[in-house]
Amino acid sequence: MSTSEAVLRQTADAFVPQGEPVLRRFVRDPSAMIGLVIATVAVLAALLAPWLASRDPTATDFQNRFASPSRSHPMGTDNLGRDEFSRILHGARLSLGMAVAGTVGISVVGITLGLVAGMYGRLVETLIMRVADVFLALPTLILALVVVGLLGQGLRNLIITIVLVQWPGYARIVRGMTLKVRERDFVEAARAAGASRLRIVLRHVAPNLVGPVVVLSTLDMGRVLLAVSGLSFLGFGISPPTPEWGAMLADAKIFLDRAPQLLAWPGMSITTMVLAFNLAGDGLRDLLDPHTMDRAPGREVRRRGDRVRAMAPAA
């Protein structure tokens, strides 16, 4: 799902330091809180996996294949008798880790290129933005497939791929924001005071962009997780026997009749996490959307014309 560009734009425009009320509103939004709690618990579980799941996720036990859940194996065992609970928890480290690493990578590359395009203009800007346009002219997954297929499977290549195919959206937004911030009075003042361009970029423009982009990338985390596990499901991720949710699902598909639960555990894990990120993201977006702020309950006070124009494709 990539409604993200409009979301990005909205969030970017709306990001103004709000102080305490914002936090209070977020806490009062039950679905956002549920999302946040699930995400936090999952990340903690992933970090503490070696202690929470004492069994080796790769240790096989052929006497005990396809076991039902029991006290010693809370989620049963898989086709090689490996402890499913342990594999899910250790899988979380990789799946969530890749989603986080991918998101951080996209943000860093997107901010850098967007800033450079916005600040330096001319040839550099044209070059960066045209390349971004071409990347955006392909459906993300298909481009990702080609890149990962050519780079070869593996953890690092998967993350490189995700960053490579998703930076253009961010670069576009950041460039737009840079152009706006650049015209602000404090930048003018810095320029008048004789600050160098590099100093203006680093001290005055960049700090104003970090906040929004961090918010945006949080919003996007679910999408990145879906992309990563999708590629991994197709066989371009980590090689066995290391546990990873997408790959576990792919491994389980041949035992569909015999042990559907082996599909269900990793499948539900991915769904739950994407849902959690989306819930938290939704709450965050509502929070930062000025249109929904200070709205009396039951009344929509958005002005439609504004938004339609804001969403019209740039000619």
Added chain:
Amino acid sequence: MARYLGRRLLVAIPTLLALSFLIFALVSSAPGDPSEELARRRTQDPSPAEIADAKHELHLDRPFLTQYGLWLKGAVTGDLGPSFAKKRPVVDEIRDRFGATVELTLAALLFVVVMALPLGVLAAMFHRHWVDQGLRIWALLGASIPSFFLGYVLIIELATRLKLLPVAGRQGLLSLIMPAIVVAATPTAVISRLLRASLLEVFSDDYVRTARSKGLSSLQIVIRHGLRNAAIPVVTYLGTVIGALLEGVVITEIVFAWPGVGRLTVEAISQRDYPMIQAVVLMAGTIYLLVNLGVDMLYGVLDPRIRVEAASR
């Protein structure tokens, strides 16, 4: 309108050219030697002469830009080279698979329209009611569940357990149902939410208030005033939704062993069938571009203001 269309088409051509260059350059820069790959598919242990032959056949003995030019010329005239894996021209293979993908995409689109429209309207009419809340959770779930997982859930429930539908493959209309649902899930979720939001905005407009005071029922208002006006923001997102649809097709075709272009793409990539990869990706890009163009057109049809603005610029 014709002028607007012409302008948009003109802008699309350089993008398409750049896209074709990106695809060609990407695949060409892949590690490994395609000519050796091709020769190895023909004979077990190819001699240097055989490898050289393959190299010549693939134009790899020419400078890079010449290679690209030849490939582009081929693309325009419908010759995209021999498939490494299929031992026949790339174009023939794609032609055989194309129908299956079109069938799946159209069926999915049908599901999206049939599901998203009533769900969006319902959620808007029952704003802040439990119906709205329920639909919100349903939509969030639809947007969060990976298509490969949803596919297997359906197979386990509808095919293996209830034996209502065939497990996989392409055998008639029944086998189309599950894949179409899977492809449609995310777009349906997104569009029904967009439609809801957009309808709610329309509801607060003056002309709706007028209609309400005239005594029109909610449903009448939705049909007469709401949908057309609410459609504009929704159409803006159609391009992205179509992108999601194309992506969904790839994974869904794998899950259901659907013999379409999506599956062909994944096969080509894992078999390092370079000409095939270039061809299918170029095709996907072209279709995506044309669809987006179509969406822009539709947008102009729905909202005359945009057409005027674009023409005067």
